[in-house]
Amino acid sequence: MHREFILFQLLRSLKLNLKLSSLLLSTLLVFLPGCKFQPGWGYNKGYAPEQPIPFDHSLHVGTNKIQCQYCHNQVERSKHSNIPAISTCMNCHLQVATDKPNIQKLREAYDSGGSVEWVRVHMLPDFVHFNHNAHIAKGVNCQTCHGAIEKMTRVEQFSDLSMGWCVNCHRQPENKAPINCSTCHY
Amino acid sequence: MSEIHHDHDLEMKKALRPQIEHDTKYWETLEQLNNDPEFAKKAQTEFLSSPLREGDGEDGFARREFLKLMGASLAMATASCVRRPVQKIVPYNKMPEEVTLGVANYYTSAYFDGSDGLAVLVKTREGRPIKIEANPGHPFSVSGLNIRSQAALLNLYDPERAQGPKHNLFNEKKSNSQLVEIKWEDLDKKVVEQLSKGDVVVLTGALASPATRALVSDFAEGFKAKHVTWEALSNEDVSQGQKASYGEELVPAFRFDKAQMIVSIDADFLGTWISPTAFTNQFAQGRKDIKKMNRLVSFDSNYSLTGGNADIRIKIKPSQQLDVVMGLLHEIIISKGLSSYASNANVKAALAPFAGVAKKLNIEPELFAKVAADLWANKGESLVVAGGLAAMTESTKELQIAVNFLNTVLENDGKTIDSKGGNSALKGSYQAMTSLIKDMNDGKVKTLIIHRLNPSFVLPAEMGFEEAIRKVKMVLYSGDRVDETGSHADYLIPDNHFLESWNDLELANGVYTICQPAIRPMYDTRSFQLSLMTWGFLGKAGPARLRDYESFYDYLRVYWKSDIHPKMAKGTDFEDFWQQALQKGYVGDVSKASNTSRSFKVDAFTAIKPAKATEGFELVLHSTSQMGDGSLANVPWLHELPDPITKVTWDNYVSVSIATAEKLHLKQGSVVELLVGKKKMELPVYVQPGLHDEVLAVSVGYGRTKAGKVGNNVGQNAFALMSVSNEGKLVASGMSATITKLAKSYPLATTSGHFSMEGRQIVAEATLKDYNKNSKSGIKKHEIWSIWSGHEYSGHKWGMAVDLHSCTGCSACVIACQSENNISVIGKKYVLEGRIMHWLRIDRYYTGDPADAQAVFQPVMCQHCDNAPCETVCPVLATVHSDEGLNDMVYNRCVGTRYCANNCPYKVRRFNWFNYAKLIEKPMNMALNPSVGVRVRGVMEKCTFCVQRIQDAKTTARNDKRQLKDGDVKTACQTACPAGGITFGDVNDPNSAVAKIFKTEDRGYALLEEWHAKPAVRYLSKIRNNDKENVGGQNGHGTAKQGEHS
């Protein structure tokens, strides 16, 4: 009797172990090859941090139909898409909506010669050299990578910005894009 | 009360000052902002070319730090967010017009180190200079750069630069040092007070800036000051020789490009003498057309870069320099009876004792006669030069007179020597320094203003500078740190870096170059010029233009308007002229016309007496192209750059010949005691092939004690070995010396393990005679076949050609590469372990008899092999081939197995054994190129053919809506090469320069071709113009022996 009890215990623990280990294994199989092998910088699809001034793209782009390049004006010339200078905001907001507290905050920064500390949404590690200019020149829409910015009240990361995501677009024959390592890594 | 009054006065004065119209495109406003205290305060929060933040004021430069803003350095505020590190982006308040994030701006400027000058472009990214580039097309420095002009970038970011004015609270005897900070206002007040007491001396180096020269003379006029010019590495011997020979005290322009036959007696014109960069360019031009190439004969007492590149190098010792020139004259005038002087009895009498010089000097008489005959045969197209530290012997004046006479005999004066075209700035004088010291000792100097000179370091003890300077009431030091001399100064007046100030330079007579600032002064510094102007203003002294402007920029423009514009472009609009000058970086041209020859004072020549023959060792001091006079000793790039000849880093040493080493049982790294007169110095030994057996050569510029963390106590200060002769002349060479072996050793960090090519075809070399017979001479071709056709490259296919015939080994490319590609400096310990990081290295081999070794140089970078052996063995695909023929190295994929490096036949791969990037001290990180990743520990790195430049060029072409064309992509090494030895481009473009070389150049060969890695680099064989045949070709290096079966 006693022995059977031990046996039973053993078997139970074995079953438990099996369950646990199969759980562990499936976790490994499902998640490890995916995102969790990477350090925390990437794959933050859906990241939408709160900004110091709740700039509303849906209002500016969606409703008011301001062109992207009006503010991100260097994107055609440079590999970087610049965050507009405060003076760009002030082009309109010296007149428009001057009574709103956030605009007043902006105005304050402008007048004092300061700036706004935006929280960065899209971030690539420094060993990736993404070139906005090249993609714009090829006729890639902003929305292709950044999603329906015109509908976002708060900007969120639309694509996972993983290497696979880049490469899967680059390797489509119709895109005629290079997939050399040195296209991005140098 | 008086202060308030003073301030008020200042304000009033400012209001009354004439307004200068400023154009907005360039940088002039910055200087202005900087110099106006109120403006400067505002500028704390608004710097034109970089985004600023409030509260960053205390961190003087961090705000300009691109990396922080663009997220490259990941200065992360991790906060509580587990998901990802939060980064903040801070946009500009107002976007400066000229700044596009991620796109570099170039500003024209120029560099002058007291002797060598060249026009440069300063590459800036987001408002910080990241690289010094060549300004091609400049009439004087046609292309390329030298080592130190590029390294000066790091000097800008030197963490140990003086960051504000300082006052030294001296005791009575000025023997202590107690530095305190001081406000500019207080300093200026004290200074002006003292200046008004008279007896002012301004001690500067060679001033190549015409505006500064004018300003100093305005100042001198205002304060009755004396201007003394001195340089550690002066060209006084040349100008004094010219004075004695022709009556004109000047340094003429030497035209190596016009010379077919060049004889150099210890004048290292390719490395250190006068303008080595421009000379290298000229010299290479004279060799480009191989059939008509020039010939360089070098009589070398140190193994100099010029000697290494000579077609015929003849080793001598310093005391024989005069003998060589007189011997050549004897050959021409007496033995052959040539020239109009052959009938001059006095000349003959003076030459008589020099019969049989060749034998005496142990030179093959036929060879010596041939040199003389060649000189005569190329009459008017030959050039004889002598000079430099190695020629600063007791008879240096005689040597110069003899050389001048030889040039006159050869009718070179006015042809290859242009007395009018030289750089009029080269006036540094030891004589002037000697009399200044005397004046100081006599109490005739009350105020001494020193601008960027370091006499305390350079001058030997017997000149008594250290004692003399203590007798000066007030010493003002306008330098960039409290160095050896600065520590004797009452006030340290930190000078701007040349990249922080406006300036102009006259590099050759009639060629004016403008230096634009590329960054606002990083610290509370003030340019030397502005200091003089401020004192002029406050002291109410000097002409109006000294007092009336609030920045040197204004002075400069006024000067150009009044002095240069009328001369260069009379009748045009000054603004247009100014704009053009800014854009091109220069105005004017070097004189191309031949001058008339000057009449030679034969008396000076006939007075020459033969020197006594000497026995035993003679000391040769020489400067090196990396260290120069030691003023940039705190720049790590310079220390880590292997010496072009010896390949030693981080040290100086005493070079001895192989026979001497054997005789005294010395090995590389044995420590000896060098005894010169009464001076002793312990130095490690370097065994130098091809050195004269009675020569001990030591380089100067090392052994700084107050340069900073990097430069302090690296090597020994060999300047201290200079001595003052009985006639009161300073002698740097030819002193008799002895060495004693000590029971110590001191490892020298060399980067080249082996002298010999071991009979392998590495540097293919042929003589001109061989080449004329067969243009493929010296190259062993291999039959190569493959069982597979290989991949096709349909688009671009990048390739490079390196002309070993042009390469002088000057190493400018190495520094260019280091600067462009963020290559780590690792320090002596690790270099000693063989871990130097340079992507581009210059291999130096010796050929021929070791006692008379000839050097060859070969720049080796990644060869971007089509069948790259490194790629095959990488397990993780971290190095693979791009469809443009590049051997891509993906740092972030690399796990560091190092198998690739093992399998690379060229060993061009470098490994990050430790986290070297962490050694970069702030603000040095600002010199990093943001287009190139900084490598972490444990990854392999190597030359990428400057892929970032390829990508940038593509972006530019795309923005211009055009195809990429030949010349759009220039690698860093290519732009830096003063000899134009590197060609880069698309091999698939049939019209590109590089494709033509690949297809048609007979001298082309691939390194280790038989290994069938199919490199994308072609080397072009070196041709030596030395009358020999079948040497260096099939037999000489045994190239035929190898590879036949492989």
Add this chain to the structure above:
Amino acid sequence: MATQYTKGIAGIWDKESLILKAARKTRETGFTKFEAISPYAVHGMEEACGITRSWIPYVTFIAGLIGLLSGLALTYWTSAVDWAVNVGGKPFFSLPAFIPIIFELTILFAALSSVGALFYACKMPKIDPPIIDPDLSCHKFAIFIPYNDVGYDESKIEKMFKELGALEVKKTEY
């Protein structure tokens, strides 16, 4: 759990020659489900018990084949199909270079599958199954006849075992 094991009767011997004889006799008597237990692989036991040749080699062969094919597929697909990269100017499908991988995968699959097959065949692993006598893994031998075998008769079997020189005969569970 207990139901896994069957009741039956077992005889114990201490000589290799006796157990062989006993096994042969048991088989000749007509038992088919009996087990002969020995501390080591006794030569001739298979023949004595009428055990056919093990089927594991077939598993090995097929698993090896699968390993070979999957090695080939893995190398071909990743190097030449999914992302063909120019490595050292070599063909995308560099078969000679892939052979070591294919070979190793063949061996790995074959070996591990064979072990798996043994586990299946021997119904291993088992947690502490009942044993007839602890000395059976040392120096004794046994034959166990389960109750459900054809012609199972405890007394007859006991008698037969005694005649065959069994040291001990006991009813047990196995």
Add this chain to the structure above:
Amino acid sequence: MIKRSPLVLGNKTLKDVTDDICAPVERFPSKGWVALFLGAKTLLLFYICILGAVVGIGIGLLGVTHPVFWGTMIVTFVFWIGIGHAGTLISAVLFLFRQKWRTSVARTAEAMTVFAVMTAGLFPLLHTGRPWLDYWLFPYPNQRGPLWVNFRSPLLWDVFAVSTYATVSMVFWYIGLVPDFATIKDRAKNKIRKTVYGILSLGWRGTAKNWSHYEMLYLLLAGLSTPLVLSVHTIVSFDFAVSNLPGWHTTIFPPYFVAGAIFSGFAMVVTLMTLVRIGFKEFKDYVTLDHMEVMNKIIMTTGMIVGYAYASEFFIAWYSGNPYERFVFANRAFGPYGWAYWMMVSCNVLSPQVFWFKKMRRSIPVMFVVSIFVNIGMWFERFVITVTSLHRDFLPANWGMYQWSWFDTGVLVGSFGMFLTLFLLYLRLFPAISIAEVKPVLNVGYEDEGGHH
């Protein structure tokens, strides 16, 4: 028919065999064992510290440098992998050749294999610049495209070969252990022991059907291990042979490496067996002087094969006419690392020659000393191959030296700590001689039939 000398001395019964072999597992450890174990464990801790420093600070702590990018770690890796060959060879190849004498040494040789492979396997993982990214060497699906691995790289072959070898040899060893674990379980008096060994024995009961499958599997595994063991060192030799470095790029490497591996492996078996015989007196009857003599014969034979390979390399270098190749070999013998070369030759080729004499072959002290020499020599062989080929290759301007540091010594010595710790634990916890395999050959040499044949 030749009269065979007995494989097991002392006319043992089956019970004696079980008692003898289980004794070290069941009794309290001797003082000698404890002392050795503590020593080895200290060495292991030291090893962990050294490796921690190397991983934490940088691989540059070792002497690896430009141009000698591989050094102690790879040298010692090949050394241990080589040692790891004898076990599988004895258990698999000799099994296929029906060499009955193998039974008493096979288990320990296999254990040695497993531990040597474990010790070795750590090196390629840790010698990378960024060991925490080693998993990139496995072709797993990922979000980089997916970006696969380079199957053309010998290092990747290594990954597959070494991991397959480690797996299969461990399985092989374990399968052999299963019946013996059952024996220990059945003898156990203590509940914990019974449970632990019970789990380890996987419920083995030794029925005839099981034995039938078991023997078949053993044969299959032996059959699979034999090409595997040959392939592993072949592939390890490919790390060198597939490169294009003179001195590495040699077709003789696979057989030369395999022979060298057997050579060093047997030397290590002899070293360990002499020690085991001293430590566990009861094993003297199982591991007899005959066994040792046979192994010494193999050592001498393989030593001469290795010597032949050395000579042949030189001949081919000369005969090829390839100047780089010629230079490397001349440099090997007469260059700055000539001392290492001559150390290798004298240890590997000359010292085993004493085994021409039967007296020497059967002398425990002599064979112990020779086996140590062979181990030293074989380490130097790998050092010579790795370092002297790299330190002077194509472009003389790149020539350099290996920068041996204290960390190199630490890594080398420390690896013995790891190996010995594991081995000593094995001696205490596992039946060091295969009980189930010895029993059928008990009679060899005692009866006229020579066992059952």
